[in-house]
Amino acid sequence: MNSHDYTPNDHLHQIFTSPQSLNELPQLLSYTSSYKHQLGKDITKDIESYDSSCPVGLNEDIVSLISLIRKVKSDSHVTQNSISSMTGSIRDLDQYKKNLVLSMTILKRLQMLINANNTLISIMPSHNYKEILSLFSVIKELLIFFQPYKAIDEINQLNLMVIGTQNKLIDDIFIDFEDFSAHRMDRADQLVYGCEILELIDVKYKEKLLQWFENLQLKDIKAIFNSVEEAGSLDNLNRRYIYFNNTLKSVRGQYLDIFPKDWQIDLKLTQLFCTITKKDLINLLGSTNVKSNTLLDNLMATLDFEKALNETFKTTEFTQIISSVFEPYLLIWINEQDKVLSQKFSEFMAAPQLPSEFNEKDDFLTVLKVNNVPNIANSSTELFKNFQKILTSILKLSNGEILIELSKLFIKYLYDFHNKILAPMIPKNDDDLGGGLEPLKYLTMLLNTGDYMINNIDDLADKFKSLIKDQYESKLPTYENIKDVYFKLINKSISNLLIKISNDLKFSWRQFMNANWSNMDAINDVSSYMLELKKQLASNLSIILPLIIRESYIRNFNDKLVELLITSLSNNLKFIKPLNVTALEQILLDVSFLKEVSLKFPLYADPNYDEAKSTNASSVSYQKFVNNQFHGLESLLKLLMAPHLPIENIIESYFELIGDKSIRNFMKILNLKDINKSDQTRYIENFKLQLTLDDGTLTNQSSLLSNLEDEEEVMSASVSQVSTPTPDLRSPKLIPAKINNFEKNLRDFALTGENHVSKLNENFKNFGKFFRKDND
Known part of the structure; x- marks a missing residue:
C-alpha cells in the first residue's frame, strides 16, 4: 500500500470475493470512515508536535531567505543585460577590424597579382623560363586565393587577363620546343623550366607536350615500318629495332637535359615504341603464313632487344613486352x-x-x-x-x-x-x-x-x-611410363650380366659333372671345380662391380648372383647318380667355401681390392642375406644325406630341414635320392598322412625347392650338358x-x-x- 503506483483493485477483490460479500459494504464504509478520521487526528498531532519542537523564528528566516534568493536572481538578469549591451559593441568592433584586415590583404594581394602579371608579361619575351617559373608560381598561388571572389567583375577580369598571359606562355613554350627540335634555339637549358611551368599550369599540357615529342621521335619509324611498306614486314623487324635503338640513343644524348628527370622521357618513349611494335606484330603474324626460320629469327631478335632494354633501364619490365x-x-x-x-x-x-x-x-x-x-x-x-x-x-x-x-x-x-x-x-x-x-x-x-x-x-x-x-x-x-622403360632397361642389364657370368661358369659346372663322385671314399680339400668357379667370379666381379655407380644396384646384383649360384648348384645335383654321403659331404664343404666367397662379393666394388691384403667385411645386412640363402642349400644337402629308410625318418627330416608342405617339392627330394618311382607312392602317402598333423608351422613352399628343376624337365638334355x-x-x-x-x-x-x-x-x-x- 506504500508504493506510488498502488491500485486498490487487488485488495478489493480479496475483500469482495463473491457477489454476496457486497452485503458487507456498509460495514466496510463505516470502518473506512473511522480509519480515515483516526489518521487525520494522528497527522494533526504530529504537526503540533513538530511546531512545538522547532526554534522560535525559524519559519520567518526561511521565508526571508527565499525572498533574498528571488531578489538576487532578478538582479543577475539585469546585470547580464548590461554586460551583453557592453560586449555587443566590442564584438562589432572586432568584426570591423577583421573586415578591414581582410580588405587590406585583398588589396595588397591584388596589387601583388597585378604587379606579378605585369612583370611576367614584361619578361616573357626573354624566354627566361627559370625566372618566369618563379613569378608564375606566385601568380598561381594568388589565383587560388582569389578563387572565391571570381563573382566580382574586377577580380574576374583580372583572372581572365592572367589566363590570357598563361595561354601566351604555353604557346611560347611549345614554339620553343619546336624551335629546339629544328635546331633553331640556343638556350636549351631554359626548356626544363618550361616543362615545369606546363606541369604547374595543368598536367594535361605536360601530356600534350610528351605526346608531341613522342610523335616527333617515332614519326619516321611509323612512316618507314608501317604494314603497307615492305620495311614493315617481319623480315625487317630487326631493322626496326636497330632504327629505334639509334633514335633512343639520340634522345638520351640530346633531350634528357631539357625534360625533368622524373618525366623519364626515354623510358616513356620506349614503352610507346614497344606498344606500337607489339600491335603491328599481332597484325603481321595473324595475316601471313609465318615460316619457321622467319619466326625464330624475329623471336631471337625480339628477345635480344628486350634484354638490351632491360639492361639499359636496369629493370625487368620489358621482359616479354x-x-x-x-x-x-x-x-x-x-x-x-x-x-x-x-x-x-x-x-x-x-x-x-x-x-x-x-x-x-x-x-x-x-x-x-x-x-x-x-x-x-x-x-x-x-x-x-x-x-x-x-x-x-x-x-x-x-x-x-x-x-x-x-x-x-x-x-x-x-x-x-x-x-x-x-x-x-x-x-x-x-x-x-x-x-x-x-x-x-x-x-x-x-x-x-x-x-x-x-x-x-x-x-x-x-x-x-x-x-x-x-x-x-x-x-x-x-x-611415369618412360621411367618404367628405363627401369626395365636396368633389369635387362642386370639379367644379362648374370647370364654372362652363367656362360663363363659353364666350364666349372662341367668339371662338377665330370667329377668321380660315386667312387669318392674320403673328403678332400675344396674341389677344383669350385676353385675354377671362384676364379671366374673374381674375374667378372672385378670388372662389373667397379663399373656400377649406384651402391643399391651393386647390392641388387650381388643378391641375384648369390641366388643364381645356389639355384645352379642345386639343379646340377640331379646329374650325380648316386648321391652318396661322402659326395654330399664334399659338396657341403664346397658350398661352405662358396658361401665365404659370396660374402666377399661387395668388396670387389673397389677396383683396388686385393683379397690377400684386405681385412674389410661386407655389411651386416648382406652377410645376413647370404647366410639365409646358403642355409637353404645346406639344409637340402643335409636332407639328402639322411637315410631313406625308415620312411618316417626322412619325412621328419624333410619337415625339420625344409619346413614346407609341398608334395611336389618332396617328390623332387625323392628323385634326387634316386628312389624308384614304384616306391615313391608309399613315401608320398606317408607324407600326406604326416601333413594332417601339421600345427601351422609348415610353409606352403620352399623358395629353393620351388626353383629346383624336376628330372623330367631336363630329360631331353644331354647328360654331359651343363645346367x-x-x-x-x-x-x-x-x-x-x-x-x-x-x-x-x-x-x-x-x-x-x-x-x-x-x-x-x-x-x-x-x-x-x-x-x-x-x-x-
Whole structure:
C-alpha cells in the first residue's frame, strides 16, 4: 500500500470475493470512515508536535531567505543585460577590424597579382623560363586565393587577363620546343623550366607536350615500318629495332637535359615504341603464313632487344613486352626443336657411347684403378644438356601452355633414346654373351645410364611442374611410363650380366659333372671345380662391380648372383647318380667355401681390392642375406644325406630341414635320392598322412625347392650338358640392332672371343662398335 503506483483493485477483490460479500459494504464504509478520521487526528498531532519542537523564528528566516534568493536572481538578469549591451559593441568592433584586415590583404594581394602579371608579361619575351617559373608560381598561388571572389567583375577580369598571359606562355613554350627540335634555339637549358611551368599550369599540357615529342621521335619509324611498306614486314623487324635503338640513343644524348628527370622521357618513349611494335606484330603474324626460320629469327631478335632494354633501364619490365605475341605461334618453334633433336640423334648414333678411357688398349683393370670415370653413355649427358638449353630458351618466352608441348617433345626423345640408342646394345641371344670385357663394359654402361636417365627424368618432371603456370600444371604429361622403360632397361642389364657370368661358369659346372663322385671314399680339400668357379667370379666381379655407380644396384646384383649360384648348384645335383654321403659331404664343404666367397662379393666394388691384403667385411645386412640363402642349400644337402629308410625318418627330416608342405617339392627330394618311382607312392602317402598333423608351422613352399628343376624337365638334355638355369633372370624379347655385315662380324668376334684370340689385336680398335646400332 506504500508504493506510488498502488491500485486498490487487488485488495478489493480479496475483500469482495463473491457477489454476496457486497452485503458487507456498509460495514466496510463505516470502518473506512473511522480509519480515515483516526489518521487525520494522528497527522494533526504530529504537526503540533513538530511546531512545538522547532526554534522560535525559524519559519520567518526561511521565508526571508527565499525572498533574498528571488531578489538576487532578478538582479543577475539585469546585470547580464548590461554586460551583453557592453560586449555587443566590442564584438562589432572586432568584426570591423577583421573586415578591414581582410580588405587590406585583398588589396595588397591584388596589387601583388597585378604587379606579378605585369612583370611576367614584361619578361616573357626573354624566354627566361627559370625566372618566369618563379613569378608564375606566385601568380598561381594568388589565383587560388582569389578563387572565391571570381563573382566580382574586377577580380574576374583580372583572372581572365592572367589566363590570357598563361595561354601566351604555353604557346611560347611549345614554339620553343619546336624551335629546339629544328635546331633553331640556343638556350636549351631554359626548356626544363618550361616543362615545369606546363606541369604547374595543368598536367594535361605536360601530356600534350610528351605526346608531341613522342610523335616527333617515332614519326619516321611509323612512316618507314608501317604494314603497307615492305620495311614493315617481319623480315625487317630487326631493322626496326636497330632504327629505334639509334633514335633512343639520340634522345638520351640530346633531350634528357631539357625534360625533368622524373618525366623519364626515354623510358616513356620506349614503352610507346614497344606498344606500337607489339600491335603491328599481332597484325603481321595473324595475316601471313609465318615460316619457321622467319619466326625464330624475329623471336631471337625480339628477345635480344628486350634484354638490351632491360639492361639499359636496369629493370625487368620489358621482359616479354613484345615477344609475348609470339606465344600462340611457338608451336612452330617447338617443331624446329624437334628437327634439332632429331639431328642430334644422328650424331648420337654415329658416336661411341662408352667413355673414351674405356677404349684404351691398356689392361682394363689398370684403367679402372687409375681413372675414376663413370661408365655412362656419352650421349645421355648430351641429351639432357640439349633439353636444358631448349627449356631455358622457352622460359624467356613463356611459362604457359607451350610447356605442355615441350614436355611431350622431351618424352618422345626419351623414348627414342631408349629404343634407338640403348636398347640395340643389349645382346639378342644369351649365347652372344661370351667371354671378353666388351659385354661387361656395355651392360654396366646400360645399367648406369638407365639409372642416370631415371634421376634426370624426375628432375625434369619436377622442373616443369615448378615452372609452368598453375592453371596448366594438371595438363602436363606424366613421366611415369618412360621411367618404367628405363627401369626395365636396368633389369635387362642386370639379367644379362648374370647370364654372362652363367656362360663363363659353364666350364666349372662341367668339371662338377665330370667329377668321380660315386667312387669318392674320403673328403678332400675344396674341389677344383669350385676353385675354377671362384676364379671366374673374381674375374667378372672385378670388372662389373667397379663399373656400377649406384651402391643399391651393386647390392641388387650381388643378391641375384648369390641366388643364381645356389639355384645352379642345386639343379646340377640331379646329374650325380648316386648321391652318396661322402659326395654330399664334399659338396657341403664346397658350398661352405662358396658361401665365404659370396660374402666377399661387395668388396670387389673397389677396383683396388686385393683379397690377400684386405681385412674389410661386407655389411651386416648382406652377410645376413647370404647366410639365409646358403642355409637353404645346406639344409637340402643335409636332407639328402639322411637315410631313406625308415620312411618316417626322412619325412621328419624333410619337415625339420625344409619346413614346407609341398608334395611336389618332396617328390623332387625323392628323385634326387634316386628312389624308384614304384616306391615313391608309399613315401608320398606317408607324407600326406604326416601333413594332417601339421600345427601351422609348415610353409606352403620352399623358395629353393620351388626353383629346383624336376628330372623330367631336363630329360631331353644331354647328360654331359651343363645346367645353368636362370628362370627369373632371362631378358625379355629385345629390339634387334641393325648392323652392317662388317660390324656384325666384329660383334660375333667380340662375343666369342675365346675362339678368335688370334684376331684380337687386329680388330681391337673396333670394339666400340660391337653393340652400337648402325647409323643407316
